Amino acid sequence: MGPGLAAHHAVMRCIRGEKVSKTMEVLNKTRERIGVLEELLAERFSCRAFKAEAVPRPIIERILRAAQRTASWCNSQPWQVIIASGEAKERFRKEIYATASSGAPDDGDFPFPREYRGIYLARRRESGFQLYNTLGIPRGDKLAYAKQSLENFNFFGAPNVAIVHTDEALGVYGAIDCGAYVGNFMLAAQALGLGVIAQAALAHQSGLIRRHFRLGNDRCVVCGISFGYPDRDHRINSYRTSRAEISDAATFVDE
Numbered sequence: 721m722g723p724g725l726a727a728h729h730a731v732m733r734c735i736r737g738e739k740v741s742k743t744m745e746v747l748n749k750t751r752e753r754i755g756v757l758e759e760l761l762a763e764r765f766s767c768r769a770f771k772a773e774a775v776p777r778p779i780i781e782r783i784l785r786a787a788q789r790t791a792s793w794c795n796s797q798p799w800q801v802i803i804a805s806g807e808a809k810e811r812f813r814k815e816i817y818a819t820a821s822s823g824a825p826d827d828g829d830f831p832f833p834r835e836y837r838g839i840y841l842a843r844r845r846e847s848g849f850q851l852y853n854t855l856g857i858p859r860g861d862k863l864a865y866a867k868q869s870l871e872n873f874n875f876f877g878a879p880n881v882a883i884v885h886t887d888e889a890l891g892v893y894g895a896i897d898c899g900a901y902v903g904n905f906m907l908a909a910q911a912l913g914l915g916v917i918a919q920a921a922l923a924h925q926s927g928l929i930r931r932h933f934r935l936g937n938d939r940c941v942v943c944g945i946s947f948g949y950p951d952r953d954h955r956i957n958s959y960r961t962s963r964a965e966i967s968d969a970a971t972f973v974d975e
């Protein structure tokens with residue numbers, strides 16, 4: 721091989737080497753990024769016991785900034801969120817707890833599930849029994865179930881609660897956009913070391929929420945989100961729910 725050809729090969733090796741290392745860099749970065757997301761999704765759970773310490777405002781704002789990037793139909797961004805903390809949260813908690821525990825009728829803006837049937841009923845029961853077993857509530861003890869369910873209206877002791885509401889005219893798709901927002905809110909909170917739980921239960925008292933926070937009649941309550949620093953020693957936070965296999969959820973159609 722003449723010196724010219726050797727140099728050419730060296731240059732090619734160099735170029736190839738550079739390309740390979742660039743590709744590896746991109747691959748590693750991709751792995752790191754999906755790795756972070758996978759880790760957050762794997763470790764997240766609905767938190768139902770919190771420490772009393774309030775979440776500082778800059779941390780809440782960071783969550784809100786992240787969640788604000790949520791995609792929505794026509795970029796309508798229909799979510800509006802009220803964050804209640806301190807005395808305001810306490811006033812709201814007392815009112816909604818008193819109403820819910822008095823047996824007030826459901827007053828939701830969106831229809832609640834008509835029926836849980838088949839596999840959905842099975843999953844609902846499984847997650848319910850996980851919760852009750854963890855708390856030592858015997859099967860069939862409806863009074864204890866109801867008492868535990870009322871804890872929703874104490875926000876499970878969280879120092880902060882968010883109420884997510886949407887524009888009535890956007891209907892179900894506005895609510896879907898809000899659902900995506902809630903998901904991103906929860907992941908951002910998780911990434912910042914917080915415990916968090918979405919609560920459709922609060923939407924059972926949508927009228928009360930609208931009156932309490934002076935919302936217009938054009939606003940529909942989607943759900944609440946209680947959040948704070950998780951009490952990791954509390955047994956209610958000790959179990960994790962299961963998930964179906966991909967094959968139970970996805971169908972590939974490629975021919």
Ligand SMILES: Cc1cc2nc3c(=O)[nH]c(=O)nc-3n(C[C@H](O)[C@H](O)[C@H](O)COP(=O)(O)O)c2cc1C
Pocket residue numbers: 764765766847872917918919920921922943960961
């Ligand atoms: C939109 C939405 C509403 C929910 N509402 C409630 C609720 O009112 N009360 C409650 O205890 N959990 C509620 N959850 C939590 C679910 O029960 C929980 O996500 C599910 O059992 C899966 O468990 P995991 O979140 O621990 O993975 C809600 C979750 C979502 C996404």
